[in-house]
Amino acid sequence: MATYEDFLKLDIRVGRIIEVEDFPKAKKPAYKLKIDFGELGVKTSSAQITKLYKKEDLYNRLVVCVVNFPPKKIADFVSEVLVLGVDDKEENVVLLQPEREVKVGNKVY
Template sequence: MASISYADFEKVEIRSGRIVRVEPFPKAKKPAYRLWIDFGEFGLKQSSAQITRRYDCPDLLGRTVLAVTNFPPRQVADFISEVLVLGVVGPENDVVLIKPDFEVALGSRVL
């Protein structure tokens, strides 16, 4: 990958949010969940997330996640995905969600 400047990184808005609703998304092409995430003063946003291999719906409810919040909305089947929830590739080629080590205010920005 090409190197980027810090100014390039600053263009990506990554914020903390809490999952307040989660449900299966059977209309997605690949197994996914529909998530509703509270970003505090930045509002409630929704996301489609392909995280079904590692997580069950009840495990996600109330979980703090990090998400890119300034991508344009994207239609996934009949659902509008407004943010991109971040994760890393796990040992079984699945997604492992990224979260802060300590409690942070909803909507806090990653620096």
Template structure:
């Protein structure tokens, strides 16, 4: 477990649901990754780099809803600017993406 945070700390994390609308290989990444383009509805389109190639094929990710942190600062990864952080559960060394059980509106908040 990591350091304990307050509820106020938690409320600062903006978790939203979005739909992946484009998946590209990311050969310049240090570890095998994809470049994802994600539609967050009224929040707009954001890009993210994700090390999820071991469990997911590009075609399986397209049109899939995911959960991401949308209020982190942008981060340069190789020649790519990541604008959000897709979240998942780690099983051994693989990341399994978190998603809603049923489709929801893009941009919906996660509470």
């Protein structure tokens, strides 16, 4: 069983998507994202969210991400953060996001 101390090891932050590109080299349909985390800077991520989200709908959207996992190479791209989501009934990823506008870089507790 995980402990609260285990949870505290994760650095989960709110970021704002500032750039979205197609990612044709990914094995499964995905986008390349650039996400602004304020003082933490801009980080990259690959996200398999193409079924529910169009590129233009993602721009400027707040997302919740784990920012302290090691970078992961996906095809020719380095994903620096993990964007969090949950499956819907059809197993499409629905992004987690704050219900209100918050400062980018804020930590999730």
